[in-house]
Amino acid sequence: AQKITQTQPGMFVQEKEAVTLDCTYDTSDPSYGLFWYKQPSSGEMIFLIYQGSYDQQNATEGRYSLNFQKARKSANLVISASQLGDSAMYFCAMRERKDSSYKLIFGSGTRLLVRP
């Protein structure tokens, strides 16, 4: 079964508008973490934002915010005021404990294209 699901293979957004990238997850671990990474065409995965399962408030980092709905098991990324440089692949990932270590599991990604 999929642990991390990103249902949008591709998204378009107009420059300067906001966009939401969806992510749902499945875990029985009460202590988990959720991450979003950006991968531009250069290949490097760039960390954007983190949300812990016990965090009371939604995480924010500049133009990025994470809409964390624990009961729905969703952790959507919101990018405000989109810029052309935001065009990239975006991956949602979940850290959960397995045996005595933590594993980071990635979704299949969403390709975002920002239109001028």
Add this chain to the structure above:
Amino acid sequence: ETGVTQTPRHLVMGMTNKKSLKCEQHLGHNAMYWYKQSAKKPLELMFVYNFKEQTENNSVPSRFSPECPNSSHLFLHLHTLQPEDSALYLCASSQDPGSGANVLTFGAGSRLTVL
């Protein structure tokens, strides 16, 4: 040099060749990782090293052989690969894999093509 550096960025090899991918991190992290990114598939964790000790081998075929001589360097030795091994191989490092917000810092990847 800063961050995580991977070399070579591109590699083409035949199925009978032996080659190595190199990763170096300048962040003072204790853990290093190899991930495989194939087309249309999520990133797959291959190996994890924590303080030079291998702590994770995610059922990776023996034709991939990792080596971690110290906390700053990680190698992936390749031999008798198959065409389906063609992928982007990403190296990452982190401070402490046992901590909460264990943020991985990734390199730019080595694009491998097996002919």
